[in-house]
Amino acid sequence: MENKYSIEQIKSAHKILKEFTYVPKPVNKGYSGETLYVNLSTNEIKIKQVTERMKEIFIGGRGFGLWYLWNAVTEKTRWNDPENEIIISPGPIGGITQYPGAGKSLVVSLSPITGSAMDSNVGGYFGPYMKFSGFDAVEIQGKAPKDVVVFIDGDNGRITIEEAPLEDTNSHIVCEQLTELYAKDEADRLHVATVASGKAADHTLIGHLNFSFYDKRRKGTRLKQAGRGGIGTVFRDKKIKGLVVRTTNITGTSNNPADQALLNKTGIKLHKEIRRNDDKQCHMRTQGTAHLVEIMSDYDLLPVNNFKFGSHEKARQMASWVWGQKFTQGIPDGCWFGCTMACAKAVDGFELKTGPYKGDKVIVDGPEYETVAGVGSCCGIFEPDAVVELNFYCDTYGVDTISFGTLTAFAMECFENKVITEKETGGLKLNFGNHEAALELLHQMARGEGFGKIAGMGVRRMKEYFVKNYNADPKFLQDIGMECKGLEYSQYVSKESLAQQGGYALTNKGPQHDEAWLIFMDMVNNHIPTFENKAEALHYFPLFRTWFGLNGLCKLPWNDVEPEDNPKTDEPAKVPEHVQNYVDLFNGVTGKKIDKKELIRMSERVYNFQRVFNLKMGFGTREHDIPPYRSVGPVTCEEYESRKDRYDKQLKEKAGIDPAGLSTEEKVKKMREYREKQYQLLVDAVYKRRGWNEKGIPKLETLKDLSIDFEDVVKIVKSKM
Amino acid sequence: MISVNEQPLAWRENLSVSELLKICKYSFPLIIVKINGEIVAKSEYEKFMVPDGANVSVIHLMSGG
Numbered sequence: 001m002e003n004k005y006s007i008e009q010i011k012s013a014h015k016i017l018k019e020f021t022y023v024p025k026p027v028n029k030g031y032s033g034e035t036l037y038v039n040l041s042t043n044e045i046k047i048k049q050v051t052e053r054m055k056e057i058f059i060g061g062r063g064f065g066l067w068y069l070w071n072a073v074t075e076k077t078r079w080n081d082p083e084n085e086i087i088i089s090p091g092p093i094g095g096i097t098q099y100p101g102a103g104k105s106l107v108v109s110l111s112p113i114t115g116s117a118m119d120s121n122v123g124g125y126f127g128p129y130m131k132f133s134g135f136d137a138v139e140i141q142g143k144a145p146k147d148v149v150v151f152i153d154g155d156n157g158r159i160t161i162e163e164a165p166l167e168d169t170n171s172h173i174v175c176e177q178l179t180e181l182y183a184k185d186e187a188d189r190l191h192v193a194t195v196a197s198g199k200a201a202d203h204t205l206i207g208h209l210n211f212s213f214y215d216k217r218r219k220g221t222r223l224k225q226a227g228r229g230g231i232g233t234v235f236r237d238k239k240i241k242g243l244v245v246r247t248t249n250i251t252g253t254s255n256n257p258a259d260q261a262l263l264n265k266t267g268i269k270l271h272k273e274i275r276r277n278d279d280k281q282c283h284m285r286t287q288g289t290a291h292l293v294e295i296m297s298d299y300d301l302l303p304v305n306n307f308k309f310g311s312h313e314k315a316r317q318m319a320s321w322v323w324g325q326k327f328t329q330g331i332p333d334g335c336w337f338g339c340t341m342a343c344a345k346a347v348d349g350f351e352l353k354t355g356p357y358k359g360d361k362v363i364v365d366g367p368e369y370e371t372v373a374g375v376g377s378c379c380g381i382f383e384p385d386a387v388v389e390l391n392f393y394c395d396t397y398g399v400d401t402i403s404f405g406t407l408t409a410f411a412m413e414c415f416e417n418k419v420i421t422e423k424e425t426g427g428l429k430l431n432f433g434n435h436e437a438a439l440e441l442l443h444q445m446a447r448g449e450g451f452g453k454i455a456g457m458g459v460r461r462m463k464e465y466f467v468k469n470y471n472a473d474p475k476f477l478q479d480i481g482m483e484c485k486g487l488e489y490s491q492y493v494s495k496e497s498l499a500q501q502g503g504y505a506l507t508n509k510g511p512q513h514d515e516a517w518l519i520f521m522d523m524v525n526n527h528i529p530t531f532e533n534k535a536e537a538l539h540y541f542p543l544f545r546t547w548f549g550l551n552g553l554c555k556l557p558w559n560d561v562e563p564e565d566n567p568k569t570d571e572p573a574k575v576p577e578h579v580q581n582y583v584d585l586f587n588g589v590t591g592k593k594i595d596k597k598e599l600i601r602m603s604e605r606v607y608n609f610q611r612v613f614n615l616k617m618g619f620g621t622r623e624h625d626i627p628p629y630r631s632v633g634p635v636t637c638e639e640y641e642s643r644k645d646r647y648d649k650q651l652k653e654k655a656g657i658d659p660a661g662l663s664t665e666e667k668v669k670k671m672r673e674y675r676e677k678q679y680q681l682l683v684d685a686v687y688k689r690r691g692w693n694e695k696g697i698p699k700l701e702t703l704k705d706l707s708i709d710f711e712d713v714v715k716i717v718k719s720k721m
Numbered sequence: 722m723i724s725v726n727e728q729p730l731a732w733r734e735n736l737s738v739s740e741l742l743k744i745c746k747y748s749f750p751l752i753i754v755k756i757n758g759e760i761v762a763k764s765e766y767e768k769f770m771v772p773d774g775a776n777v778s779v780i781h782l783m784s785g786g
Contacts, residue, residue, distance in 0.1 A: 280750070281750050298747075517783050521781070524747075524779075560751075562782065566753075573782055
């Protein structure tokens, strides 16, 4: 596609606002030992030292992000205050090339939609390149008056803040422009990584960040997303067009591990396992996470029509084999070097049918499962090409596909229930299944106009807006609005799994499946029948998965492939051999001697610290852990009738209520009383297991035991008890 | 009658593990099948017949994006 300005014009329009030189510190055992601070209000650039205490307590990645953010903001800071920061950190293991899925960055900021600390993980090259340029994290504070680019030149030890008026804002263009601009020549583009957002992040609260990586086979810039919680909106509010890092210091030993041989051995073992088993197991190398679509529909877990239903006969139109055909095959698609799981699939040469780039042929990264389910089935849309088009525009406009899907589905249900009509939507016929309307809604978000601007506030604010302006029933909207803590739900139906209801609503940041995915263990296997069993799972798994975010790791190689003898192990759901791999990776990189218990404890410190962070920002207590009823059980008679046999049986056998003679309305009411009580009992059990009081506040002895009883932490906790 | 993950299911003659998985719509690839406590290898799913009264566990390992 043609860019409005040439690279030369863009370059000559840059004005350097601040230049800072430094001597890049080589990485030693996973850490450079320094972090970069940039203030866009004052143009201050400085380097901070990473202390041993910081490494011990917060490890890296999400931990470093939370610690810096904690020190940057007060309880009064809001997302669009200059004090708010965006912190990017890869963690100590991040950047190794021996083990699959080891190039993740964690992004932390105060979220526009939740008001509290948000963490989001993402692939792409920026995090590792930044570390190999000398920084374990970058903190960006302040707000620039005009659009800027921040450039880290890791080879020459030079950082600049540059006014950047002519670049595009949309990611598929600006990431290409910045890659070309800062690379010495075409071959050098591999050494440049960028971060950008898009035009919709200027007008909505659900903006995401795109992290690029140059795909030398496709000769184009690919994008991975830090999707959750609106950090792209913060990015654009700070007037950042892009972050850029360039380094040629990219080798298999750049992370300078303590025991390279251990990393090599551990990595080779998993590479072989993936090669042997992936084609028989999850097909990640050919279908990516989209392999889950028809499986979720088979198990009644695929969200359909705003999570009303869990399956649909048309789901097979978007099944794994359909995506397998659309994705270009035979190209190693890792979002970091050395990842043989290679699930970063792409649709190449896709011709856009709508919007400002209509007629252009583009690379579309994904869709992944969450996107297919979010912008697809959750909105009643089952046309694969519509999903690809929505995926592309969400990405380039800087919009989280999960939040977009869930909020569009909510608006569609409101439209079908006449809570809103064409009068309020400006003529958009937001019926389930209308992909043209969904696309137009997205284009409106990018233009900052019409109903798109209202929808772009997210589900929580839409509910308030509809009640205030359209006299909507607040109770109904609360029941069907799939958000908790302000964050839109990710794409699994949790109604039939009490553990997963907690897995979503008892999270720190809001309902995202990256803490715990317990549906099979609970609903299908019946392996965690008691409240104590569920509470144990809701202790272990969120902590285990938190650990990936401290270290710059992807979750997928943990359990989307497994060793042949995994079934014979004591705890196959944990994939013990892979847990040991992670222990070995951490020890191999850092030279420390942790075991699998210490691994959990490392996470427990950060997890509890984040819970206290929520308290600091005015959240973090029991009332914020309550899910919308759509996540717990059938809101409407239509939903009840769709699973009548299952619900009648449950009323009779579990709730001790004979459904005979009851109307559907009465049964919905009785079921609700039963399930809401069950949920509260689950919360009691989980709080107890986590060492929290009945309000959900970490006990002082818990904080002390975890060595996070810092003076200000204790002060906040005491004030909330 | 057999029990599958603690739920009763009608038994019939010549019920193979493969057939049982189809009936239950268990399409997830990362599963472990145990019959009366013994693991059945994947390669045996077609020919292994589920006996009447069997206690079947179909353990789904977690996945998710």
